[in-house]
Structures are given as structure tokens and as C-alpha cells.
Amino acid sequence: MVLISVLLLFSLISLNPASLAAKAYAEEDQVNSITLQLSQPPETSQPQQLPETEGEFQKNIYNNDIVLIGQGRIISEDEVVNDAVIIGADLIVNGTVRGDAVCIGGNLTVGPMAVIKGDVVNIGGQLNIDPLAKTYKERVNIGGFPFGYLKNIKGADFKKFNEKMSIVAKILRLTGDCIYILLLLFFAFLMTVFMPKQFNHIEEYLTNEFPRCTLLGIACMVGFPIGILLFIISIVGILAVPFLVLGLIVSSTMGYVVFSRILGRKILVNSPIMLQIFIGLLLLSIPMLVGGILLLSNGFIPAVIGHIFRVIGIIIYFCVNFIGLGAVVYSVWGTRDITNIRGDKPNNFSSMPGGGHIATA
Numbered sequence: 006m007v008l009i010s011v012l013l014l015f016s017l018i019s020l021n022p023a024s025l026a027a028k029a030y031a032e033e034d035q036v037n038s039i040t041l042q043l044s045q046p047p048e049t050s051q052p053q054q055l056p057e058t059e060g061e062f063q064k065n066i067y068n069n070d071i072v073l074i075g076q077g078r079i080i081s082e083d084e085v086v087n088d089a090v091i092i093g094a095d096l097i098v099n100g101t102v103r104g105d106a107v108c109i110g111g112n113l114t115v116g117p118m119a120v121i122k123g124d125v126v127n128i129g130g131q132l133n134i135d136p137l138a139k140t141y142k143e144r145v146n147i148g149g150f151p152f153g154y155l156k157n158i159k160g161a162d163f164k165k166f167n168e169k170m171s172i173v174a175k176i177l178r179l180t181g182d183c184i185y186i187l188l189l190l191f192f193a194f195l196m197t198v199f200m201p202k203q204f205n206h207i208e209e210y211l212t213n214e215f216p217r218c219t220l221l222g223i224a225c226m227v228g229f230p231i232g233i234l235l236f237i238i239s240i241v242g243i244l245a246v247p248f249l250v251l252g253l254i255v256s257s258t259m260g261y262v263v264f265s266r267i268l269g270r271k272i273l274v275n276s277p278i279m280l281q282i283f284i285g286l287l288l289l290s291i292p293m294l295v296g297g298i299l300l301l302s303n304g305f306i307p308a309v310i311g312h313i314f315r316v317i318g319i320i321i322y323f324c325v326n327f328i329g330l331g332a333v334v335y336s337v338w339g340t341r342d343i344t345n346i347r348g349d350k351p352n353n354f355s356s357m358p359g360g361g362h363i364a365t366a
Contacts, residue, residue: 070086094111106124115134119140124145178300211264222329229249229253256329260333290318293314293319298311
């Protein structure tokens with residue numbers, strides 16, 4: 006916001022019609038005066054002396070302001086300018102600045118022969134003023150992010166900053182995946198403590214009615230956007246849309262946790278239920294975690310392989326969510342026992358080692 010304000014301020018100053026007209030009239034008067042002086046013969050034969058400015062010989066005067074973006078500038082000792090504003094580069098002042106010397110996003114260096122009659126302002130860089138330099142007004146130096154990274158935005162500094170930010174983003178992404186696994190584990194703990202029967206019923210449906218749960222989950226995912234659209238069209242149902250979305254998230258998470266338990270039970274048969282769920286969550290998250298670890302390196306091949314692993318992990322995540330959602334809906338959110346749809350047919354799940362009765366316990 007500060008950078009945009011500065012740019013707008015100087016653009017308004019440079020484009021101000023009054024200032025342009027004043028400069029045009031001043032230049033025209035100067036040209037007319039020079040023409041008149043040339044047309045008149047010299048009154049004396051004495052050699053003409055150069056005019057002096059404040060006790061010094063007249064220097065190479067530039068009435069224009071210096072405003073540059075992304076390009077550095079050196080004001081030499083024989084230069085006199087009005088204002089000097091450099092954005093995104095360095096400014097070195099060895100001459101005379103009648104107004105302000107401003108450098109944003111770069112270093113401002115004031116040499117021993119420099120004369121600055123206005124303010125000396127540096128934002129986002131270093132301000133170096135020689136003790137012999139003459140400055141008449143305020144000296145302002147404000148450093149730090151983000152202005153310091155405007156310097157050489159296409160150079161090595163920006164590349165290093167980009168690499169650092171990229172590494173931080175990759176570490177945060179990997180950390181987020183680990184935290185999500187812990188949150189799922191906590192959600193599984195709540196289910197096993199407060200909803201043991203529902204957990205058991207959902208697990209029975211996933212084990213014995215896997216194809217139907219899969220098809221029903223896909224149907225729910227396809228029909229959910231249509232249902233949301235119908236609720237929005239009805240206007241009255243708009244208030245129910247957030248609850249539907251929350252219900253979808255909770256239901257799919259319940260199915261994902263139960264699926265993780267079934268997967269972990271295949272490896273650890275007689276282990277505690279929470280350990281089985283944790284192992285199952287790790288197995289489902291292995292592609293995401295491996296991909297995140299590979300993406301920490303800067304090599305091209307590890308980055309490609311890492312992205313492939315993460316894509317595989319995302320596919321696995323959504324597929325398991327579809328299947329788990331189907332099991333939750335098919336079991337009416339765990340309230341219906343599978344014997345209600347099978348009649349007197351024996352439950353294959355209950356006879357399996359580490360089955361639903363252990364989950365209930």
C-alpha cells in the first residue's frame with residue numbers, strides 16, 4: 006500500500022497540468038532570454054565570466070526530477086537535480102539534490118561531495134551517509150520486509166528468497182499432513198468412546214457389503230452437488246446448506262476412520278483398536294507423506310516423483326472417503342445392524358478375529 010501510494014503521488018506530481026505548464030513557461034522564458042542575450046552585442050570587451058551558484062561555479066544543471074523504477078542511478082559531482090526517486094534499485098548521490106533524495110527497495114549512498122537540501126529517505130535498504138556530506142533536513146531509514154526484496158527482483162536475492170519461501174511452504178505442507186493424521190486419530194478416539202455401536206455397524210457394512218457401499222458412496226458424491234443446487238433454488242433451503250456440507254464432511258470422515266481400522270486390523274490382528282486405526286491411517290497416508298518428503302529436495306526428478314506420489318495419495322484419499330461415506334449412509338449412520346437386511350443369515354464379520362465386538366468393547 007505504501008509503494009502504490011508513493012507511485013500514485015509521484016505520477017500525480019509529474020502529470021500535474023499546472024506543473025507542466027509552469028515548466029513549459031519557464032523553459033520558454035529561459036530560451037527567449039538566451040535569444041535576446043545572443044542578439045545584443047556585448048557592451049564591453051572584457052571576457053565573460055561563468056555565473057556562480059552559492060559560491061561555486063555553475064554545474065551541469067538538470068531541472069527535471071529523476072524518477073526510476075528497477076534501475077539504479079548515480080548522481081555525479083557535476084550534476085544538480087531537483088528530486089531523485091529510485092524504486093527497486095540503488096541510488097548514489099555525489100552531486101547536488103535541491104529537493105528530496107528517496108530510495109525505496111534499495112541502498113542509498115550519499116558521498117562526501119553530496120549536497121541534499123531536502124529529506125534523505127531510504128525504505129527497505131541501507132542508508133550510508135558520508136560525514137562530509139551536507140544534508141539540510143530529515144534523515145529517514147526504514148528497513149525490512151517486504152521492501153528489501155524489491156531490489157534486484159529478477160536477481161539472486163529474489164531467487165534465494167523464493168527458494169526459502171518454497172522450502173518453508175513444503176515443510177508446512179508436510180507438517181499439515183501429519184497434523185491431519187493426528188486429528189483423524191483423535192476423531193477415531195471419540196468415535197470408539199462415544200459411538201461404539203455405530204462404529205461396529207459401519208465396520209460390518211464395510212466388511213460384508215463392500216461393493217454396495219462403494220456404489221452408494223459414489224452416488225452420494227455425485228448427487229450431493231445436485232441436492233445443494235436444489236436447496237439453493239428453493240431459497241428456503243439455503244439455511245440448510247451449511248449443515249449438509251458439515252454432515253457430508255463428518256460422515257465421510259467417519260467412513261475414512263472405520264476403513265483405516267479395517268486396514269490396520271489386517272496387519273495387527275489382536276492389537277488394540279486405536280493402534281490398528283493409527284496403522285491404517287499411516288498406510289493410507291504413505292503416498293502423501295512420501296511425496297511431501299521428496300518435494301523437500303530441489304532436484305527435478307525427486308520433485309516429479311514427489312508430485313506423482315501426492316497425486317496417488319489424493320486419489321486414495323477421495324476413494325476411501327467415497328467408500329466410507331457409502332457405508333455410513335447404508336448403515337443409516339451406524340444405527341442399523343447388518344442382520345436387519347440379512348435376516349437370520351450369519352454375520353461373517355462377527356466371526357472374524359478382531360471384529361466388531363472388539364470395537365464395541
